[in-house]
Amino acid sequence: MTSVMSMSASPPAAVATASGYVALLQESDNTLRSHALKKLLECVDTLWHEVAESLPDLETIAEDLDLPQDMRQMAAAVASRVFFHLEEPSQALRLALEAGEAHFDLQHTSPYVQSLVRAAIDAYVVERLKVIDDEKDAKEEDIGISMEQLQAMVYRLLETCCKEGKYDHALGIALEAQETSKLREILISSGPSVEMLKYALNSSINVVSSKAFRQEALSVIAECLEQQIDIRKTASVDLIFVYQLLGKPEKVAEVLSKLVKGSDDDSLLGFQLCFDLSDSGDQAFVTRVAAALTKSDAQKKRWAQVDRVLTGGFSSELALSFLHKQSKADSLIMETLKKSLEERGSGGRSSILHNSAVLTHSYLYAGTTNDTFLRDHLDWMKKASNWAKFSATASLGVIHAGHITEAMHLLEPYLPSSPSDEGGSNVSPNGGYAEGGSLYALGLIHGSHSGSSAEKRKETAEFLRTHLRASHTNEVISHGAALGVGLTSMGSNELAAVNELKDLLDTDSAVSGEAAGIAIGMVLVGSGAGNVHNSLPANDxxxxxxxxxxxxxxxxxxxxxxxxxxxxMGLALMQYGQEENADALIEDMRSDRDPILRYGAQYALALAYCGTGSNKAIRILLHTAVSDVSDDVRMAAVIGLAFVLFKTPERVPQLVKLLMESFNPHVRYASCIAVGIAMAGTGDSESVAMLEPMLDDMTDYVRQGALMGTAMIYMQQSDSSNGRKIRSFREKIASIVREKHQNTLTKMGAILSTGIIDCGGRNCSLGLGSRNGFTKMNSAVGLVLWLQHWHWYPMMHMFSLALTPTYTIGLNRDFKYPKKFEIVCNSKPSIFAYPKKLEEKKEEKKKRVETVALSTTAKEKARQARKRAKGGEGGAAMDVDKEEEKTESKDAVGDEKGEKMEVDKEEEEKKPKKKREPEPTTFRVGNPSRITIAQSQVCVFDLGQRYRPIRPEEKPLGVIILTDSTPGEAEDLGAVKAPSLEPEGECAPPEPFEWTPPDETAATDTKEPVKKEEK
Incomplete structure (x- = not known):
C-alpha cells in the first residue's frame, strides 16, 4: 500500500519514445491528431530526432487551411522546433511565425526563442536593405517568409524592448534595419535620455555602414538634441558635432551664435568649439560657418575673438609659435648626415641622396621656421640642380609651414617677377626651377595648416593663379604654380580656379598636366561627382x-x-568622404584596362571610406592586393587599408601579416608603409617586431619601406620606450648612411627616416584624426600625395600636410596663456621625455707613451752624469742636474701618488655609495607644453587650481579654454607671438616711441616716432 501511494505521488515519467504520437498523425480523426500534436510539443526538445522523420506530415498539417487554426499552429510549432534542432533557423523561423504568438512568445529567454529572434532580425535587415536598394532577389520565396510577417515580428520585438526599458537593444535593431521612423519613436519614448542620445550618436558613426542612412539618423538625433539645448550645455557640444557631420554650416553657426551671445561661460564654451571646428582640418567648411554667423554689436570683443579663430589664422599662429619656441631639433643630426654623405664612397655625389638629405632637413624643422642650417651651408645646397633645385627651394615651404605673415618676404629672392611687367613670368637662365619651387613653397606655407588666415590664403591663391595663367610655356613654373593653387584653394570648390587648371591640362604637357590633375582634385576635394554635395549650387x-x-x-x-x-589622383581626391556615393566611379576606374586608372581607384576607395572601417572597402582592397596583375595597383591597395582602418589601427598589422611574406616585393613594401601609417607614434612593440625582418629584405626598396615604417612608429617616443630598441634603431639608420656598400634606395630610406622620426622639432606626429573624432581632410590629402613620391620626388613635401603639432595650451578669454596652469601626468617623466640629443665627439690627440724606468737605473744615470760634469764637461752640468732633479722629484711624486691612490681607494671603499633615488610616478606639465596622444591618456586636470578647463571631461590635448575661479587677483600671463625673421641672437627693434629733448625750448609740437637702428 505504501509503495502504491509513493508511486502515485511521484511525477509522471518522461516519454521514452515519440513513435506512438508520430503514428497518430496519420489518423483521419482530428481529435487524435490534435492530442498527438500536444504531446509532441511536450517532448519534441528531447525526441526531435524521432519527430524529424515526420516533418513532411507536420508541414502538410500546418498548411492545410481546412483544418482548425489551433491544430495548424501546433503542427507549425512542432516542426519549427525540429528545424531549430536541425540547425536550420530560417525554416524554424518561417514555421514559428505561422505558429503565432501563443507558441512563440518573444518574452521567453530560451535558446529556441533567442535563436529565432536573431534569425528574424537578420532576415528582416536583409529584406529591408533590398527594399532600400530596389533589388530583386528570390530569397524571400525560398524561405517562404513575407516582408509583412518579418516586419510585424520585429516591430513587436521593438515594443517589447521599450516596455522593458531595453532602449539600447531597440536602438540597435532600428539602426541595423535602417528604420528612421522607429529610431525617432524609440528616442522620444526614452525621454530622450542623454545616455540614449550618446549611444545613438556613437552607433550611427561607428556601426552604420550606409552614409545615406547615417545622415538620416543624425538628423533625427539633431532634432532630439535641439529640444535639450536650453536644458544642458553639453547638448550644444553634441549638436555642433552632429551638424558638422551633416555638413550644415548654417546650423553650426546658429548654435555658435547663441553661445557667444550668452553668459561668460557660454561664450568660453563657444570659443572652445571654434577651436575644435578649426582642428577638424576642413578650412572651407569653417569659412562657410564664419560667413553664416549672425553677429551683434553688443559683444564686439567676443565676435573679434571668434573671427580670429575661424578665419584669422589664430590656430595656425598658435602651432607656429609653439613649434618655433619649443623646438627640440638636434642640430648635430644634419651635421652628421651631411658629413656622412660627403665621405668618399658614401653617396656624396648622388643627387637622390642629396635631395633626400634636403627633404630630411625640412622634416626635422617642419613648421619651426628655423632654416639656419641651409643658410650656413649654402655651398652644399647649391649642389642641387634642375628638379633637385626645385625641391630644395620648395623645402622652405615645409620649414616655414604656417608662417603666412612673412611668406612673401621670405621667398622674395626666388619668386618669379610679376607677369604684368613683361607679359609673362620672368624666368632665370637656369630654367626656372627655383622660381617654380618657390611657388610650390608658397602653397605649402598656406596649405599645411588648416587653421590659417582665410584672407591671406585667398590673396596668395590669386597671386599663384596669376602666375599659373602666364606660365604655360614653362612647365617647371606651371608645375609649381598648379600645386600652389591646389594647396591654397583646397576644398574651396572654386570653379574659376578649376577651369584655369584645366586650361593648363589641355596643353598636354606631361609635367604640367600631372600637377594640374592633382590640383583639380585638391580644389574639389570631397565634392564627389557633383551630385551629392549639399553646399554646391545646382549649376556647379x-x-x-x-x-x-x-x-x-x-x-x-x-x-x-x-x-x-x-x-x-585628382579623381581620387574628389571622392574623399563620399563612401557609397563614390562606388560607381570607383567601379568604373577599377574595371579599366589602364593600370594607372586602377591604381587611382585604390586611393579613391581609401579616401572615400577613410576612417570608416568599412568591411566592403577592406574586402575589395584585399582582393585587389592579391589578384591584380599590376604591381603598383597591388601596392596601392595594401596601403589603402591603413586609411580605411586608421581609427582601429591595431587591425592593420593583423591584416597585412601574411602579405609581408608575399613573394611580390611591392606588396611587402606596401605592407611596411601601411603598418607605419596606422601605428604612427604608438611605439607598438609587436608592429616593430613585424617590420624587423623586413629591414634585412633582399630587395632594396622593401628595406626602404621598413625603415620609414619603423620611423613612423617610433615618432615622439622616448629613449626608454620599447625596451630601449629605439636607440639601436637610430644607430642603425645612421650606420646605413655611413656604409659604402649600401644600395642607394636603402640609404634614401635611412635618410628620410632620420627626418620622419624627429619631425617638427620632435613636436609633431603623423595623424589622420582630429581631437574630437573627425578625419582631418588636409592630413588625409597630404599623406596620399606624399605616397606619390614613389613616382615623383617633389611629392615628398606633402608630408607636412599630414603632420599634427602635439601641443597643449590653456588660454583665457583674452587668448593669453596663464603660466601657472598645470596638468597632472600620472606617469614617470622618462616615459614621455624628449630623446637625448647627440653629443659631439672630440678628437683625442695621441699621447706619447713614456717608458717606465726603475729607480735604481735613474740614480745610476745621475751618478754617471755627475762624474762627466766633474771631468770637465761644464756646459752639460746644468742640464744634467736639472734632469736629475726632475727624475728624483718624479720618483718622489710617483711614490706619493701611489700612496695616495691606495689611501683613496681604501677611503672610497669605506664610504657608502649613494643610492639612486627612484623616479617619481607622477609629474606636472606646464603651460604650454608638448603632450603626445599617448601621454594624454594618462593626463588629468587638477580642478583644484585657479584655472580650470571649460570642458573638464575632455582629454588635455590641443587648445583648452580656461575659466578663472578668482578673476580679481593678479595674473601671470603670456602672449602668443608668431616668430619673426630676425636672426637668432639679435634683438628686434623696439616699438615706436616719442622722445622729448632735455631743452624744452628745443621741443617741437610735431614729434616723429624714432626707431632704434639695427646693427
Missing part, C-alpha cells in the same frame, strides 16, 4: 559632373602616363 554640380566625365575621357586618350596618374 552639373559643371563638376561634366568635368569628371571630361577628365576620365582625357585620361583614356592621352599618351602621357604622368597626366593619366595626375588625373586618376
Amino acid at each position: 554640380k552639373e559643371e563638376i559632373m561634366e568635368l569628371v566625365t571630361e577628365l576620365k575621357n582625357y585620361a583614356r586618350e592621352t599618351q602621357h602616363e604622368k597626366i593619366i596618374r595626375g588625373i586618376s
Whole structure:
C-alpha cells in the first residue's frame, strides 16, 4: 500500500519514445491528431530526432487551411522546433511565425526563442536593405517568409524592448534595419535620455555602414538634441558635432551664435568649439560657418575673438609659435648626415641622396621656421640642380609651414617677377626651377595648416593663379604654380580656379598636366561627382559632373602616363568622404584596362571610406592586393587599408601579416608603409617586431619601406620606450648612411627616416584624426600625395600636410596663456621625455707613451752624469742636474701618488655609495607644453587650481579654454607671438616711441616716432 501511494505521488515519467504520437498523425480523426500534436510539443526538445522523420506530415498539417487554426499552429510549432534542432533557423523561423504568438512568445529567454529572434532580425535587415536598394532577389520565396510577417515580428520585438526599458537593444535593431521612423519613436519614448542620445550618436558613426542612412539618423538625433539645448550645455557640444557631420554650416553657426551671445561661460564654451571646428582640418567648411554667423554689436570683443579663430589664422599662429619656441631639433643630426654623405664612397655625389638629405632637413624643422642650417651651408645646397633645385627651394615651404605673415618676404629672392611687367613670368637662365619651387613653397606655407588666415590664403591663391595663367610655356613654373593653387584653394570648390587648371591640362604637357590633375582634385576635394554635395549650387554640380566625365575621357586618350596618374589622383581626391556615393566611379576606374586608372581607384576607395572601417572597402582592397596583375595597383591597395582602418589601427598589422611574406616585393613594401601609417607614434612593440625582418629584405626598396615604417612608429617616443630598441634603431639608420656598400634606395630610406622620426622639432606626429573624432581632410590629402613620391620626388613635401603639432595650451578669454596652469601626468617623466640629443665627439690627440724606468737605473744615470760634469764637461752640468732633479722629484711624486691612490681607494671603499633615488610616478606639465596622444591618456586636470578647463571631461590635448575661479587677483600671463625673421641672437627693434629733448625750448609740437637702428 505504501509503495502504491509513493508511486502515485511521484511525477509522471518522461516519454521514452515519440513513435506512438508520430503514428497518430496519420489518423483521419482530428481529435487524435490534435492530442498527438500536444504531446509532441511536450517532448519534441528531447525526441526531435524521432519527430524529424515526420516533418513532411507536420508541414502538410500546418498548411492545410481546412483544418482548425489551433491544430495548424501546433503542427507549425512542432516542426519549427525540429528545424531549430536541425540547425536550420530560417525554416524554424518561417514555421514559428505561422505558429503565432501563443507558441512563440518573444518574452521567453530560451535558446529556441533567442535563436529565432536573431534569425528574424537578420532576415528582416536583409529584406529591408533590398527594399532600400530596389533589388530583386528570390530569397524571400525560398524561405517562404513575407516582408509583412518579418516586419510585424520585429516591430513587436521593438515594443517589447521599450516596455522593458531595453532602449539600447531597440536602438540597435532600428539602426541595423535602417528604420528612421522607429529610431525617432524609440528616442522620444526614452525621454530622450542623454545616455540614449550618446549611444545613438556613437552607433550611427561607428556601426552604420550606409552614409545615406547615417545622415538620416543624425538628423533625427539633431532634432532630439535641439529640444535639450536650453536644458544642458553639453547638448550644444553634441549638436555642433552632429551638424558638422551633416555638413550644415548654417546650423553650426546658429548654435555658435547663441553661445557667444550668452553668459561668460557660454561664450568660453563657444570659443572652445571654434577651436575644435578649426582642428577638424576642413578650412572651407569653417569659412562657410564664419560667413553664416549672425553677429551683434553688443559683444564686439567676443565676435573679434571668434573671427580670429575661424578665419584669422589664430590656430595656425598658435602651432607656429609653439613649434618655433619649443623646438627640440638636434642640430648635430644634419651635421652628421651631411658629413656622412660627403665621405668618399658614401653617396656624396648622388643627387637622390642629396635631395633626400634636403627633404630630411625640412622634416626635422617642419613648421619651426628655423632654416639656419641651409643658410650656413649654402655651398652644399647649391649642389642641387634642375628638379633637385626645385625641391630644395620648395623645402622652405615645409620649414616655414604656417608662417603666412612673412611668406612673401621670405621667398622674395626666388619668386618669379610679376607677369604684368613683361607679359609673362620672368624666368632665370637656369630654367626656372627655383622660381617654380618657390611657388610650390608658397602653397605649402598656406596649405599645411588648416587653421590659417582665410584672407591671406585667398590673396596668395590669386597671386599663384596669376602666375599659373602666364606660365604655360614653362612647365617647371606651371608645375609649381598648379600645386600652389591646389594647396591654397583646397576644398574651396572654386570653379574659376578649376577651369584655369584645366586650361593648363589641355596643353598636354606631361609635367604640367600631372600637377594640374592633382590640383583639380585638391580644389574639389570631397565634392564627389557633383551630385551629392549639399553646399554646391545646382549649376556647379552639373559643371563638376561634366568635368569628371571630361577628365576620365582625357585620361583614356592621352599618351602621357604622368597626366593619366595626375588625373586618376585628382579623381581620387574628389571622392574623399563620399563612401557609397563614390562606388560607381570607383567601379568604373577599377574595371579599366589602364593600370594607372586602377591604381587611382585604390586611393579613391581609401579616401572615400577613410576612417570608416568599412568591411566592403577592406574586402575589395584585399582582393585587389592579391589578384591584380599590376604591381603598383597591388601596392596601392595594401596601403589603402591603413586609411580605411586608421581609427582601429591595431587591425592593420593583423591584416597585412601574411602579405609581408608575399613573394611580390611591392606588396611587402606596401605592407611596411601601411603598418607605419596606422601605428604612427604608438611605439607598438609587436608592429616593430613585424617590420624587423623586413629591414634585412633582399630587395632594396622593401628595406626602404621598413625603415620609414619603423620611423613612423617610433615618432615622439622616448629613449626608454620599447625596451630601449629605439636607440639601436637610430644607430642603425645612421650606420646605413655611413656604409659604402649600401644600395642607394636603402640609404634614401635611412635618410628620410632620420627626418620622419624627429619631425617638427620632435613636436609633431603623423595623424589622420582630429581631437574630437573627425578625419582631418588636409592630413588625409597630404599623406596620399606624399605616397606619390614613389613616382615623383617633389611629392615628398606633402608630408607636412599630414603632420599634427602635439601641443597643449590653456588660454583665457583674452587668448593669453596663464603660466601657472598645470596638468597632472600620472606617469614617470622618462616615459614621455624628449630623446637625448647627440653629443659631439672630440678628437683625442695621441699621447706619447713614456717608458717606465726603475729607480735604481735613474740614480745610476745621475751618478754617471755627475762624474762627466766633474771631468770637465761644464756646459752639460746644468742640464744634467736639472734632469736629475726632475727624475728624483718624479720618483718622489710617483711614490706619493701611489700612496695616495691606495689611501683613496681604501677611503672610497669605506664610504657608502649613494643610492639612486627612484623616479617619481607622477609629474606636472606646464603651460604650454608638448603632450603626445599617448601621454594624454594618462593626463588629468587638477580642478583644484585657479584655472580650470571649460570642458573638464575632455582629454588635455590641443587648445583648452580656461575659466578663472578668482578673476580679481593678479595674473601671470603670456602672449602668443608668431616668430619673426630676425636672426637668432639679435634683438628686434623696439616699438615706436616719442622722445622729448632735455631743452624744452628745443621741443617741437610735431614729434616723429624714432626707431632704434639695427646693427
